[in-house]
Amino acid sequence: MNIPAAIKFIFPKVDALKDFEVWDNGLEPILRPGAEEKGRVRYEIKPPEEGEEPVEGVHYRYSIDYNLLLEGEDYDLVERGPYIAVWNLDEPQPTKAELEAAWEAYQKYEANKPPELTEIEQVREELVQTRIALTDTYEQLEFAQDEATGAQLALVELYELVLPLIGGDV
Template sequence: MNIALAIMYLYPDANPTHNFIVQDNGPEPVLRPGAEEKGRVRYEIKTPEVGEEPVEGIHYRYGIDYNLLVEGEDYDLVERGPYIAVWNLDEPQPTVAELQAAWEAYQEAEANKPPVLTEIEQLQQENLLLKAQNNALSERADFIEDIIAEMAMQVYQ
């Protein structure tokens, strides 16, 4: 399911760069229990001034260094898939069931649309139409010419 297209089907006036943002972060690491201490690293942000106590988030932060961990033993890579990261519309955010129904309706609407022709195909179709019109006009002119000839024969007899 393409969440962005489903939302645009539900809310056609929505701006996908301002009203909502759909993200897919790809595979993300999920730590197993007990692995946090094994890969925990303290990163210095700035050194505290003289006499100042270091404060987490200002002077340092803790993070996980996945190079110190083993995939499959300490963490797993999990695919979350696409999700709505930002929702700025006044309407309530649609549920997964509503998005799925909108996606199916969108696909049905797209399937019933006439195919979009390239410029060359449009010109070819226009050319065929003009040829048919030209043939019809030519046949009509021949018919009128035959009628005039018959009328002339009737008049001169």
């Protein structure tokens, strides 16, 4: 599923650069039960002042050192896939089911949309239409010319018939 395309289908006026962000972190480690204590490391942030008690998050923090753990035994690498990490719209963030439905609707819409012609294809189409119009005009001119020639022949025949009657030379 293309999450940005689904969001743009639901909210056509969103700006993908400022209204939302879609992230994909790739493979992420997921700890198995009991592995947190095995890989826990304490990192010192700053030493406490004299007479001050150390406070977690101010003077130190705990973190997991995955170098101390074994993949498959203590943690697994799991692909989370793309997800909406930042949502700056006033509308509620769509659920996964809503995004799936929007993605399917978007695909149907795109499949039924007439293809957009390239510039060369547009010029080619215009040339074909012009050629058809010129052919029609040429055929009409030929028909008119045939009628004019027929009328001229009829006048000559009439002239040949009338001229002896009125005493003229042919």
